[in-house]
Amino acid sequence: MxxxxxxxxxxxxxxxxxxxxxxxxxxxxxxxxxxxxxxxxxxxxxxxxxxxxxxxxSFKTTQQIFASPFSLPTSLQWENYVNAWTLAGIGTYFVNSVVVVAAALFLTMLLGAMSAYVLARFDFPGREVVRTLIVSGLTFPIFLAVVPLFFILQQAGLLNTLPGLVAAYTAYAYPFTVFFLVSFFEELPREVAEAAAIDGASEWRTFFQIMLPMARPGMASVVILNFVGLWNQFLLPVVLNTDQENYVLTQGMASFASQAGYSVDFGALFAGAVTTIVPVLVVYLVFQRRLQGSVVQGSVK
Missing domain, CATH: 3.30.160 (Double Stranded RNA Binding Domain)
Incomplete structure (x- = not known):
């Protein structure tokens, strides 16, 4: 049944x-x-x-863009890239951006990784206070800091200079770098550092030769995020870098777009925009495997 x-x-x-x-x-x-x-x-x-x-x-003339903005170009106008790079000065601005962002990224990652390692691995008086102050930098709007930064750089003789912009970029990206890497260093096995200490390795050698290579996935993630933020930064250079010879790419593109109104060469303008996008894509393609490894490692832990 x-x-x-x-x-x-x-x-x-x-x-x-x-x-x-x-x-x-x-x-x-x-x-x-x-x-x-x-x-x-x-x-x-x-x-x-x-x-x-x-x-x-970027491969069309200005007339073709206005006549048919969504059609394919009849011929590839490579001179747009030449005009953007030379006549509009995009080449100079591009080099300035590469120098500033590369230097700021190096300093940010070095100082941020060292600070995060100390906060994650060592107990000392005021540790939580320092950590809270660094993290609180993430809640401070950047437009409220430009006036103090302006006077600080002016007194230091770094206003309207590329080194001054590097210092401002480093200070801007430092809190986020420490915030991200502290939790990552806390998850690394302490036994490895203890074994290195038993073998006679100093704290500096343990950090640079053992712990830092183990943190490569997290470092790669922060490199990508910081690079995108610094490469596209506009407010800081506009306020702190008014010398046109030291313009970065975002300033140069804004100046190029507004210098002639409707008579601007839109083909060259789009070519300059492509020039600003390519480095971001290249950095992502280079570090994407490390970024994926960071996500996988974090999920396993």
Whole structure:
């Protein structure tokens, strides 16, 4: 009788192994999968379409852009990149940006990693106070700091100079770097540092030769995030760097776009925009494996 009941029962109504629950879970998983893929597809289109349109427009003349902004270029106008690089001065601004961002990124990662390691590994009086003060820097709006930074750099003789901009960029990215890396260093095994101390390694050698290489995934993540933030920084250089010879790329692009109104060479302008985008893509492609490794390592821990 029970066998007959189990055989004749309608599918999905009553199953000893929880069939209806699996059926509902299956429909829920499919709904989540479809909705998530839909959102990701729409988001990808919103991100990729403007990039492709910018790249396409960089090979067109100004007349072609106004006549048919969404059509393919009839011929590749490579002179747009030449004009942007030479006539508009994008080449000089690009070199200034590379120098400033590279120097600031190096100092930020070095000082931030050392500070994060000390806060994560050593107990000393006032440790939590120092950590709280550093993290509180993340809550301080940058536009409130530009006036004090202006007078500090002016008194130090670094206003309107690339070294002064490097110092400002380093101070800007330092709190986030420490905040991110402290938790990462706290998760690294202490036994490795203790073994190095037993073998006679100094604290400096333990940090630079053992602990820092172990933190490469987290360092790569911070490098990508800091590079994007510093490369696209506009407010700090506008206030602290008014000498046109020392303009960075964001300032140069803004000056180029506004210098001639509607008579600007839009083909060269789009070529300059592509020039600003390429370094970000290159840095991401170089460090993406490390970034993925950081996520995987964090999830395992």
């Amino acid at each position: 029970s066998a007959a009941t189990g055989t004749n029962a309608p599918a999905g109504t009553r199953a000893p192994s929880g069939g209806p629950v699996r059926h509902r879970d299956g429909r829920g998983e499919r709904a989540v999968t479809v909705s998530s893929h839909t959102v990701l597809t729409v988001w990808s289109v919103l991100v990729i379409a403007p990039l492709l349109w910018t790249l396409m427009s």
